[in-house]
Amino acid sequence: MTFKNIPNHLAVIMDGNGRWAKKRNLERIYGHIEGIKSLKSVIKGVMHHKIRYLTVFAFSTENWQRPSEEVDSLMHLLSEYIDLELPYLIKNKIRLKFIGNTENIPENSKSAMLNAEEKTKNFNELIFSLALSYGSKEEILNAVCKIAEDVKKGSIDVKDINGALLSSYLYTAGIPDPDFLIRTSGEQRLSNFMLYQAAYAEIYFTKTLWPDFRKKNLNAALKNYEKRVRRFGKTEI
Numbered sequence: 001m002t003f004k005n006i007p008n009h010l011a012v013i014m015d016g017n018g019r020w021a022k023k024r025n026l027e028r029i030y031g032h033i034e035g036i037k038s039l040k041s042v043i044k045g046v047m048h049h050k051i052r053y054l055t056v057f058a059f060s061t062e063n064w065q066r067p068s069e070e071v072d073s074l075m076h077l078l079s080e081y082i083d084l085e086l087p088y089l090i091k092n093k094i095r096l097k098f099i100g101n102t103e104n105i106p107e108n109s110k111s112a113m114l115n116a117e118e119k120t121k122n123f124n125e126l127i128f129s130l131a132l133s134y135g136s137k138e139e140i141l142n143a144v145c146k147i148a149e150d151v152k153k154g155s156i157d158v159k160d161i162n163g164a165l166l167s168s169y170l171y172t173a174g175i176p177d178p179d180f181l182i183r184t185s186g187e188q189r190l191s192n193f194m195l196y197q198a199a200y201a202e203i204y205f206t207k208t209l210w211p212d213f214r215k216k217n218l219n220a221a222l223k224n225y226e227k228r229v230r231r232f233g234k235t236e237i
Contacts, residue, residue, distance in 0.1 A: 001219050002049075005226045007179035009053035010046060011201065013193055014039070016185030016209030029073045034211035036081055045215040046126060047092060049222065053127045053175060055099070057193045061135030064104060075109045078132070082112040086119065093125040099171035100134030101142075127175065134171065136195040143169035172197055180225050182218075184210040202228045 017031030024030075039056065046054050058078075064071060082096075089096055096116045105113070113132075146169050150156045156165070167173065177197045183189075186207040190198065204221045206213070 001223075003222050003226045006049050006051055006222060007202075007225060008051070009055070009176050009178040009180075010051050011055045011057075011178035011181040011194055011198065012042065013057045013181070013183040013191060014210040014213075015183060015187055015191075017211055019185065020209040020211040028070055029077070031211055032074060032077055036077070038210055038213045040085075041214040042218050043094070043126070043128065045218040047094075048215075051126070053129070053178075055129040055131060055172075055175070055178065055194070057131045057134065057191075059100075059132045059134070060192060061101065061133055061138055062192070064133070075106050079109045079112045082109075082116050086116050089116070089120050089123075089128070093123040095120045095123040095125075095127050097127065097129040097175075098132050099129050100132045101138060102133060104133060129172070129175065131171075131193065134193070136190075136192045139171050140196055166196070170196065177201070179230070180204065180221075182206065182221050184208050184213050200230070200232055202230065 014035060017035045018028045019031070020034065021028050021031035043054065059074060063074075086096075088094075098113050098117065102110060102113070143166060147156070147161060147166070151158055151161075167177075172194070177199070178194060178201045180203075181190075181194070181198050181201040182204045184206055186205070188205050194201075202225055204224055206217065206221065208217055
């Protein structure tokens, strides 16, 4: 399946892993494990359609409040995923980036992250960003604080502050704003994800739980995007 109009940057809120497991009387971690299969399928679909940027919401700053057993399992799963998928990323020239506050990430997971970023840093077939320990409000606040510090030091002038400058201080610096944002599981909110960057993103909500979301579901979403007319506040030409 091909589309005349595809997004340059696709963002995804991968939601519904826990509910998927609960429906099957399984522990929540099994929903996350199945969700990895969905992520693999979506990456293949993104590569097929030649979408240049993919950003997925993997773990929020609020998720640290979950039971420690689940958080520990997720961090272990993260390390496993990176190690297992690194050969695929290298083979397909996919650059892996991590965006978010990594202070609380366990050292073994952080080591796997840094290794993957280093080994894929020169690839550009797809820029694949995992938003990990990510919160958009925190991201914006940190950016404002850093700008204020640089103004105080004299490295930038107040009159030079604009949208482009602010963007360069965000975790997503160097990545274009998303054109299309998908959220699975039926929830219809951004949940503190890319609040500034997604200001003009087309949004697609689906009731499909993330572990059930595969390439065919991506195609259905892209078919919907193809019909969208992006005006950016202007009248349609």
